[in-house]
Amino acid sequence: DGGITQSPKYLFRKEGQNVTLSCEQNLNHDAMYWYRQDPGQGLRLIYYSQIVNDFQKGDIAEGYSVSREKKESFPLTVTSAQKNPTAFYLCASSIGSQGGPQHFGDGTRLSIL
């Protein structure tokens, strides 16, 4: 079955540590996205990529970095510069047509130790 796989499901970060969240899709979608969701709130866009080897900042990119070396993969690194990283992180993908439906993974919950 096609879908998006996020790992790990839970992640803990120590002070000053960078952590990387994995996102893999086998839907053959061109576009991929990373969102942050805080309790009781909607989704805020961190980064997005419309094609391999290209990505753009979203609304809250500071303290995060991404890469898009393969069509299937769009890892997100939460750097030590992100002072409030505790949140639920969601990865999504879409075919690439303008503003079409997005397919989501089941998220990674990141907490601070």
Place this chain on the structure above:
Amino acid sequence: SQQGEEDPQALSIQEGENATMNCSYKTSINNLQWYRQNSGRGLVHLILIRSNEREKHSGRLRVTLDTSKKSSSLLITASRAADTASYFCATAYGGATNKLIFGTGTLLAVQP
């Protein structure tokens, strides 16, 4: 920036009743979408309505769009306990990107 604002923030109903939630947005859109999120899970796409459409149906879901008022509503008929989830609207405003802007969500609780 969050363009969509949902109303109400929370809604509790009995099984079999209808649930209506509303979404307002600020700028012209290409389409508007509704998603469901079960607790601790990812979002699931429910329905998409284009800016030139006024109403759309999918099973027990009915979506309306009023571009003059910049608002949309999602109606779930004959609700079930399994419909308990958060519901989000998301707007696509066209241009060169595929970005969506999500609203703040409505938490729906359907009591058995």
